[in-house]
Amino acid sequence: MQVVTNALRVVECVVTHQPVGVSEIARELELPKSSVQRALEVLQENGWLTRDRTNPRRWVQTPRIWMLAHAGPGMEIRELTWDVQQWLNEKTDESVHVTHHQGDNIVVVDRVESTKSIRVFDPIGTTVPMHLSGSGRALLSTWDRADVESYLERQRAVLPEEQHPDEEALFAELEETRARGYSVNRGSWRSEISGVGVALRLDGPAKPAEYGIAIAIPTHRFDPDKVEYYGELVEEGRDRILAAAGLRPKR
Numbered sequence: 510m511q512v513v514t515n516a517l518r519v520v521e522c523v524v525t526h527q528p529v530g531v532s533e534i535a536r537e538l539e540l541p542k543s544s545v546q547r548a549l550e551v552l553q554e555n556g557w558l559t560r561d562r563t564n565p566r567r568w569v570q571t572p573r574i575w576m577l578a579h580a581g582p583g584m585e586i587r588e589l590t591w592d593v594q595q596w597l598n599e600k601t602d603e604s605v606h607v608t609h610h611q612g613d614n615i616v617v618v619d620r621v622e623s624t625k626s627i628r629v630f631d632p633i634g635t636t637v638p639m640h641l642s643g644s645g646r647a648l649l650s651t652w653d654r655a656d657v658e659s660y661l662e663r664q665r666a667v668l669p670e671e672q673h674p675d676e677e678a679l680f681a682e683l684e685e686t687r688a689r690g691y692s693v694n695r696g697s698w699r700s701e702i703s704g705v706g707v708a709l710r711l712d713g714p715a716k717p718a719e720y721g722i723a724i725a726i727p728t729h730r731f732d733p734d735k736v737e738y739y740g741e742l743v744e745e746g747r748d749r750i751l752a753a754a755g756l757r758p759k760r
Contacts, residue, residue, distance in 0.1 A: 512548075515540060519548040520570070523558055527612040528567035528667065562636075563667045569612050571634075586720060587619045589753055590709075593746040594621045597724055600742055603704075604629040604725045608644040611636070613663055615645040615721065629702050629725035638664060640674045643694030644706030644721030649679075650686040651708050651718040657683065691740040696728050703731035705739045707747040711754055722746060 515538075522534050531549065535542045549568055552558040561567040586607060594605045598621040608615040614636040622628060639645030639660065649657055657680070665673050686692045691707045706723030710716065724739050 515544055516548045516552060519545060520552060520557060523568050524570050527569040528561040528564065530567045534568075561667070563669075567667070569614075589711075590619065590720075590722060590750055592753075593722065593749050594619065596749075597621075597722075597742055597746050598623070601724055601726075601739065603730075604631075606631060606644065606723050606725055608642070608648075608706075608721045608723065610639070610645075610648050610717075610719050610721075613639060613660060615639055615642050615648065627727055627730075629704070629727060631725065637698050638668065638672070640664065640679055641672070641698040642706070642723075643692045643697075643704045643725075644708075644723040646679075646682060646694070647686060647692040647706045647708040647721050647723075648718050650683045650692065651710060651716075654680075656717070689740065690744050693736060693740070694723075695731070701728050702726075703728045705736065705743050707743045709747060709750055711751075711756065713756070722750070 518538050518540075519534060522537050523529055526533065526537070531542050531545050534540075534549075535545045538545070549558060553560070556571055558568050559571050561569050586609070590607050594607065597603075597605045602623050602625060604623045605621045606617050607619040609618045617631050617633050617635040620631065620633060622630065637645060639649050649660070652660070658676075661674055661676055661679070682692075691705050693703075693705055695703050702725060704723050704725040706721050708718035709720040709722060710718045711720060712718075722743060724743060726739070
């Protein structure tokens, strides 16, 4: 039973501190590094943890943990957002993504696809560094400055230089997002993908948002004259979701 206990403790440590290395986990849990390594390998084989894509010596959780945690009784994020996802899709015929904050990334946890032949296709489970994603930057705009600075420091340590965030530009963009109400992504992660996104503050306005929703649009179709229209749509979608959750009066 001790092996099972150790594996569960390793999962908790990774989820709490990700991305995290074997030595850090061993120190935190006061376990031999060999025991930690064996637990990590077994958990990876079974789809619970994985090596960080930018630094294989560090470990992160997989979307499977989130999916399982939200598969039980009660209000699931899909239940809460599905009507709005469909509504945004009907309004734009573009792909709509619901994302969740995990570590320093966002992960796509639900989506509705565009019917157009050229469209954004990001499978559920797709992960993106937060500052390179529209909904990720919307989530970052709900963080305080110290937490964003800490995030930037971690990103500079793990990302290739060409993906390092421009601190001054990012803080300016987060201020614009707060003032405007939605984020705008113009090919930050992949040049062919743009869009708009908002944060869903389901834990209340005083806490950082864990979820976001975005309209994802091929860059060649991302008409500058329609950005405000897309932004108004995602803001209305956000308000509908918060109203359904009892966090905002219905319009």
